[in-house]
């Protein structure tokens with residue numbers, strides 16, 4: 001899986017199995033990570049964005065449900081108003097994603113894949129959802 005946002009300028013291996021990647025541009029691979037909730041997620045080492053499957057996201061959400069209630073709403077709002085991000089392609093299945101607010105009135109906007117229901121979170125959004133921020 002590759003980060004839907006980052007393209008490494010360093011180049012990379014010649015083989016390119018990702019049909020959507022432009023030629024000669026190496027994507028940044030997501031690194032598997034064990035989330036504090038026990039869920040398996042994948043993290044971009046460059047932008048700190050994270051991808052979680054639908055199942056993993058349920059675990060993360062339950063984990064963060066209480067903690068994120070204590071997060072500063074003002075801070076989250078400030079982040080939510082930083083402007084529109086370009087639409088991304090699902091890193092897991094290359095499906096179309098739709099941007100929507102995670103859960104009810106969290107003011108955290110994530111990209112949800114309409115095909116596999118996987119969730120992409122930009123840097124800091126996972127921490128807003130799991131309450132560790």
Ligand SMILES: [Zn+2]
Pocket residue numbers: 003004005006028044045046047048049
């Ligand atoms: Zn990235």
Ligand SMILES: [Zn+2]
Pocket residue numbers: 090091092093094095113114115116117118
């Ligand atoms: Zn997908």
